[in-house]
Amino acid sequence: MNIDKFDIIKEAVFINAKLPALPKRPRKNxxxxxxxxxxxxxxxxxxxxxxxxxxxxxxxxxxxxxxxxxxxxxxxxxxxxxxxxxxxxxxxxxxxxxxxxxxxxxxxxxxxxxxxxxxxxxxxxxxxxxxxxxxxxxxxxxxxxxxxxxxxxxxxxxxxxxxxxxxxxxxxxxxxxxxxxxxxxxxxxxxxxxxxxxxxxxxxxxxxxxxxxxxxxxxHLKPKPEMHTIIQEITENYSTISKILKKKEAAENHIENLISTIFSEYGYIKAAKWYRREDKKYDLYFYIPSASELMRTNSLWLCFELRNQTNRNIINRSGFKEHFQNEFYKLQGFDQDELASSSQRTHAFIYKEDNFFQKGEPFNEKIKNVLDRLISGDTAPVKQVEQYLKDREYFFKG
Known part of the structure; x- marks a missing residue:
């Protein structure tokens, strides 16, 4: 079967419909x-x-x-x-x-x-x-x-x-x-x-x-006829499933590359699981989940936070968190209730947007619009966080 001749979504749905549900494991004791x-x-x-x-x-x-x-x-x-x-x-x-x-x-x-x-x-x-x-x-x-x-x-x-x-x-x-x-x-x-x-x-x-x-x-010892059916169906459709999984992997890699490229346009480079200000001022980082997680949940979720030396230098981290909880609480898409603080990091804001992957709305354009709102402009949330640190002389250049 040549998967390229078929709609990939329809093919995946068709195969999945033939598979029985996985055996239900007993509840944990x-x-x-x-x-x-x-x-x-x-x-x-x-x-x-x-x-x-x-x-x-x-x-x-x-x-x-x-x-x-x-x-x-x-x-x-x-x-x-x-x-x-x-x-x-x-x-x-x-x-x-x-x-x-x-x-x-x-x-x-x-x-x-x-x-x-x-x-x-x-x-x-x-x-x-x-x-x-x-x-x-x-x-x-x-x-x-x-x-x-x-x-x-x-x-x-x-x-x-x-x-x-x-x-x-x-x-x-x-x-x-x-x-x-x-x-x-x-x-x-x-x-x-x-x-x-x-x-x-x-x-x-x-x-x-x-x-x-x-x-x-x-x-784990008793027969599971549903697993026999699943094994058989996957064996018969192995080539098709492999092609679907390869395209899934390619899509995830594409999203990861887009995220990295677009963040770099705004002055943030990848550092482990985060994106850090390239000039390293203030130790300001964006955290964004993996592309597979974004696609699985069909959402955009990112967090802006202080880390490392700047986070350690702030005497009143809870005060910092509470300040920006109140500052951004009413902004559309912000979830300030989930802010957290620890010795490793202190959240300034969390941004969420559901149903992010939509037909006719390219991912790169949508995330650019989000970052433009968060980073660009004198009153952008990121600029307000930077100003807060500057006013209190928490300037740091690594």
Whole structure:
């Protein structure tokens, strides 16, 4: 397809209409906000909190009972299909008395490692290797030796996002770490939970956020048919889309060059993301967003501000800002409510104009008209800012 034979806007709209909406990601939970959603230690800590019946969560042995039920059912099923496997009977494990995280192994022949979660009763001990988006490369035999060193009946669990093959948990002595998925655990907990008036809103909030965090991991694992459609459509129209993107890039570069050229006509040259007075008087700068941002919002937005030494020299920056808030407040296109001041810069004025890119109105002519209004003439806003600095002897030539 030759894109040059088609109206670029119509072609883009046509392709976009064929594409389904992107899959909606689950809303951020507390783990996302704290940026700990992938931290296994953090996940293990909150799991241990819920496992411990002596904690203040109000759920008692809900987590432990649910884990024990799943393990017992899985063992029963596995012994039918794999009668040769060896598992200790977890169904006889009684009261949970102790919960620890990151327990260092002892009495093992290999280098000391830590077990993510250890649940312990009077006569039994369970070691849980908790996996969140990590390959299984842990020394399970070392963990098992540590559990056995406690002189109690040991049991090992691999708690993972998705199922592992049975042999992944096999130990040298013929025993196994049993694989249970996070989803299996939370679904069994949801089945077993008894919602009573004794549960506080805080207890329920913690539990809900934990569930939401686990489910958010499965979002990336589950099939997304809409993404298959998007991939297919983009593949079929790849050449056309590439040409559209190249023209978009060319348009943005053209706008950037126009902005730079026109500012230079008014005595301002590009300095990083700003345009600075070429003679460097007063350290006066214009800031204007990138061309892509201007085109995306179909607007012109620019800010005139003091920076560097001149900004530092002004004793009363808030007074400067307030002066020009009042001075330009009623001028058309000015947004003086958003002025800000800091040790890096102090705003004098902000100018905005929506629907800036219009057919029949060339960008270079429109921005020239704006800069002419802002810079040229004795009463232009820029001249008023310069006069303010001159009157207070804040003259600076870098």
């Amino acid at each position: 507390l783990f996302d906000i704290l940026k700990i959603q992938h931290r296994e230690i953090r996940n293990s800590n909150i799991l241990a909190y819920f496992f411990d019946p002596n904690e203040e969560h109000g759920f008692g042995t809900l987590f432990y009972d649910s884990l024990q039920e799943i393990a017992s059912q899985k063992i029963t099923a596995l012994k039918k299909s794999h009668p040769e496997i060896e598992f200790n009977d977890i169904s006889f494990f009684d009261e949970l008395v102790k919960v620890r995280t990151e327990e260092q192994t002892t009495g093992a022949k290999t280098k000391t490692k830590s077990i993510d979660i250890v649940l312990e009763g009077d006569a039994w001990v369970i070691g849980i290797e908790n996996k969140i988006h990590h390959d299984l490369a842990n020394p399970l035999n070392t963990y098992w030796a540590h559990l056995k060193s406690k002189k109690k009946t040991p049991f090992g669990i691999l708690l993972t996002l998705f199922p592992y093959k049975l042999h992944s948990g096999k130990l040298k002595n013929g025993h196994y770490f049993l694989n249970i998925t996070h989803r299996e655990l939370i679904e069994r907990i949801q089945q077993n939970i008894q919602l009573t008036g004794d549960l506080s809103t805080t207890d329920l909030f913690y539990l809900r956020e934990y569930f939401k965090n686990i489910e958010s991991h499965y979002y």
